[in-house]
Amino acid sequence: MITSILTTLTASLQIGPDEALRKAGQYARVLDRPFDATPESVERHERVISVSFGADELIVLTFRGDLVSYSRLERALEADIRGTPRFRSDSDAFIRAQEVMEQFDCPPNLTPRSVEWRPYPSRVGSFVNSISCYFVQNPHGYATSVGNHMIVGLHPRTGQVLSLSMLADWNYEQPNIRVTTSEARGIAEWYLGHSVQGWHTDLEWFSHDASEVPPEVRTLYAAKKSRLCYFVKSAAGAVVIIDSTNGDVVRHMVPASIPSPVPFGRYYAIAAAVCHASGFAAVSMRPLSRYRVR
């Protein structure tokens, strides 16, 4: 009976196709678009609803009808982006992005984090293809790596919105920092099996559901909650993410870009040997990630 009532209640909170079309049309009208396509078709997915506007535009909604994202296919943009650019600086772009944000029910206390100017090289010169403005929350003064945010992609000449994505229903744990920055770096070095020079460390809100992630963090992710984690970053982009509460290695990410002089596979081998010498029986990656500092 309870299940039945809950199911009914959940169903009643979800919008139907007609309402999805109406909502998507409403959001689209707010955007400064170069064409006036109307929403055509609705598709329901595992966690969201998508609404197509012909071939070139898509709006994604939550089951409650809140905006998740908008994008339009940037076809034949090269000719379109020539001419006097509308924006001269990051702050110009942020001002326009904030104008766009005001049209939506954004998560509170978003602050500008960064701007990316995407180049579009051509034989007659380099153009900016699009400008992406990132806004994040800073709960307790720490930036969100996984949490509520807004990203506004702008046309460099017209300032029109090329893409938009928003997340508004995440929460954050109370900070419980029991690992110091130097301990976090030590864990990263121990994990990689070699000393690390020139790394940069930030505390950010993070959460993930990958299989190698400690169960505690996966549980948080399922509840749309983030925890404060250390991001120990190398100049080349490698990141070791360490739980600030218990010292777990949450994730290790390496960009598929510049080949490392020493293959990371070798680092794993060294790390495994250290682990073994420390009295840990298991020598795979996952037991390493269970190392705790306290």
Add this chain to the structure above:
Amino acid sequence: MPFYFAGTNCRGSGANFGLPIEAAELYIRDVNTNEVELVNWFDSDGTNYPLSIGLSAMFDSSHFVPGHSVRMEFWVYPRDWEGVPLPPGESAPVVIKNKLMMFEISDPNFTPDPSVFVNSTMTGQNYTLALHNADGWSATTYENEMIGTNAVMVATHGYPEKHDDDASHWIYHTYNPLNYLSFRTTQVGSPGPWGVLLPPYNPTTNPPLNFVHLLTCSCGTQIDQFATGALYPGRNIYVPTIEDQAIVGYVPLIYIADLQTHADLVWNPLKAGKTVGKMREALQVWLGSHPNFHVIGATGDRQMEIADLAIAGDPFTRIKSVFTGTHSNPISWHRPL
């Protein structure tokens, strides 16, 4: 005569003139298995009997096993011949070429292995699968494998204007040698005068690339320049613009740990017959519920956004199910023209 049938935009036709025609049928036949399919037809209205008729159809060559040959058969039923057709017109057999090459650097960190994943995803899809993920391959291996290939997935280190081979040599620049353009020119052949010697009538038996997935960092930054070479010659004998050819790449740095997920997000929709544009839409939908999917942009680690996947070429491109020139759901493996 076409030199091959490769991809989802293959065409065949038949024509007849000189007799009042009551009906006509265009078939495609696999000469290896004798499987035959009606792909277009004409029935008179019982009062008008045209003196000439032409029928054509488009089809997805991956309905057939690579290496098999197919031919078009055109059956004409003249008026008052009591259902007895003329002897069918038959085209010469044309070989089917569907080949997907997958190259990945043999770095143990490329785990889970995206090329093995794509190989497994595309098994049973009537593509010859050429997997190179652990064998110290070079630019020469890459070039040789491109013979007869119409789909590519390459998972290597990447930069805005080039990607690596397995020994961390830079190969395949957008414009400097080695580059896709000079290589594909020699491999596919230079198009002759307008309308002549364009695919699939070009003088070599190598089809152009239907779809290319640069699963590397940064190659999406100059995706149009990669497109110029990799999708060469960028048009076919039927239309003057690029059609059913596309290339995709990533603008920012992408994480090794996520390579298989990237491969999944690209190849599973395509395998299901969706267009490249619909694959992009599916990615947007997926990103909407995966805020933890990160890349490294110009200012550091951040959430991936839809603009991070760059597409050049025809967004209506498909690698399975017949090309429609629209984003419609896949209809079948053939359609009348």
